[in-house]
Amino acid sequence: MIQDAALSTAAQRLRSGAMSAEAYRTKLLDRIDAQDGEIAAFVPADDRKKRTSRSCTQLTETYTTRADRPSLFGIPVGVKDIFHVNGMETRAGSGVPPAVLAGPQAASVTAAENAGAYVLGKTVTAEFAYFEPGPTRNPHQLEHTPGGSSSGSAAAVAAGMVPLALGTQTIGSVNRPAAFCGVVGVKPSFDRISTAGVIPAAPSVDHVGYFTQDVVGAQIAGSVLCTDWRPESTPSEIQPKVGVPTGPYVEQADDIAIAAFDQQIDQLKANGYTVREIPIFEEIETINNRHKELVAAEMALVHEPWYREYGDRYAPETAELIEEGRSVGTDALAVDRASRSDVREQIHSRMDDTGVDVLVSPPAPGPAPRGIETTGDPIMNLPWTHAGVPAVTLPIEKTADGLPIGIQCTARFGDDEWLLHWCRSIEATFTEETQ
Template sequence: MIHRNHLAKTVAKLQHNSLSVAEYIDQLRTRTEAIEPEIESLLPESERWSRLTTAAEQLADPPYSTRKPLYGIPVGVKDIIHASGFQTKANSSLPPEQLTGPEATVVRQLKSAGALVFGKTVTAEFAYAEPGPTKNPHNTNHTPGGSSSGSAAAVAAGLCPLALGTQTVGSIIRPASFCGIVGFKPSYGRVSAEGVIPLSQSVDHVGFFTQDVAGAEIAASVLCDGWQTVPERISQPTIGIPDGPYLQQASSDGLDCFYTHCNRLEQGGYNITKVPVLPDIETTNEYHERLVAAEAAMVHHEWYQEHDEKYGEQTAELIEEGYGVPTKQIAIGRSSRMETRDHLTDVMDNHDIDIWVAPGACGPAPEGIDSTGDPIMNLPWTHAGLPTIAIPTDDSINGLPIGVQCVSRFNADEHLLNCASDIARTLQS
């Protein structure tokens, strides 16, 4: 079911007319009609193909040298992100008219770069944990991860080469790892969250999925504020392994694969440094989870007072928990974000670490679609707001992908993606 649909290669073909936008949309239609009924990654849309065909026809046809960076690229949009002409339902039973809002900045940026909206992708309810119907393209008996389930599955299955997601705990990196693709969560605030239904405004990140690191660099250059092209590194970065209680949260199978990946990087010439870090991970986890609950209760207060019976069980539990979080604990959770960032940065400075590498998830995608899996391996990096990229590997467990996540300093997103290309090549060779 997996099909190669690399964004960078597709951009090159569309830029130079070796593939027309109309031809590409026809290819995607054939692929989607064959695969989508099995994985259910998209919100149904009766006029999708006529809409996309019309949009393709309306694209300007400038000289190759002046074509925009995402010329003709269809992009999946997670259904908590507003896009003109589409309802935003957030996988919720609330009346859609109550969830309306102006088109998200990220959607406007993509359109300005020549992209087309492929359609809305399935999300867990309000980007939390109540899952939608989406299945993992590698094995439809397993979850694709959440909450950006539809975006990850659509990209992994080759239905579109780029899709937007969000992450408040692990909702980009985990599904990317489960589905065997690239997921990029930028530094906190580097990509605009305007026009996105929030879950926890202190920690919500907007990011995206591709099948290739080169494609992620193209998308990041469009979406990340103040993006700068940086020269290729002459020397390989020093990689830090976050040793201690954080790492031990992964499953035994997940850790075995992770250490295999570390050995492969070392054999590829990387300097690997194992460093004790995040010694009080349980407290960090608690601060983050309580902060998310409290801020979710703030976001949903008016809706929940009117429509509490329409909320899914897990979302309702989060909101109810949030009502009980004292104001002082909210302040502690917010300040903990900066403290965790400073701690991680100090360790990097003291040990000359360029990039952290860690398991992308606890292990492979769990069986069943009633749960989206545990985001615990992603939590501290999200809490600290550090740029993070999920990189697929050639390894799997029972046919299910196992990915790694790479993390760099705050606002060093360009550096992270620059390093990620060679790390990906090493792990996929």
């Protein structure tokens, strides 16, 4: 059920006129009709064909000259159903009435539209971007989870139903599903993409991110979605110096993930990369606990009015988190928030001390678990999210039973352009290895 939908290729063909926006729209809608009954990546919508046809017509009429076409001209985008989109309901995977959740269109959606894209549809999310899963299945193996909470966005890109999809990450909701579904998942530096118009989970650590099938596509999307994009700032060197975390953080992964990660490191070394071990996150249990407490406390604050009125409509796991968050005191929350900068400083100082450009790690504790009753564990993404540094998941290989295995690449805060530049090199290395 995996089909090609590389953003870089589609964008070039649409802008050049080699393919019309209407032809591409029809192609992807046919894929949705053929596949989404089983995958369930998209929120059902009766008006999708009519609405998207109107969008393509408007784009063609607006950009009559090919030279004037912007970077995302004619690109259909999947949008996680916690982003507000003009003319579309936001349900957030919940039973709370959409009218209660309504708000102005997300700034990131508007940015994509201003660059020539249009919304193909809303994608399935776990309830309020937490852990209660929706019906989405992994396109590689339907009996396995796609991850979450950006389940539909990752699955839709993996299945080739859309070349670009928006998601969010509060713990691991972009990098983990990207790993499980075998796509590129980008969680930029904190606040690099505006969260305006997105239903928050925990505002201090909420990140807007996105999914593509290739790194070049991720760079194109980043130039549109991220504020103050600086492509000219990237270094001339092709290969980054790579840091490999050691200690209790990496030991949270299972034997399959660690064996795959060790093999990935060996491949990087064999291809001439400078690789250095870096002890880091020695207090990972404390980091984990502070982040989880922060999420609970802030989610309780965000949901207070809705939960008070519609508490019986929340899934048990989400309700339990909110109840837990209500008991977190202001002093404890202040400590949790302050620890974000402490963890960021630790990352920066360890990278500076060892002279590395990128840190690599497993993006999940293992391959996608069997069953869709869980979205898997985000523990391998948590410290990077807590620190707000950029993190990119790259698809690398598959297990013997066809489940994707990826690698997670991270860099200093604000170095998003650099990180994607380095990721192109790493992506190319592993692509050449598998050919």
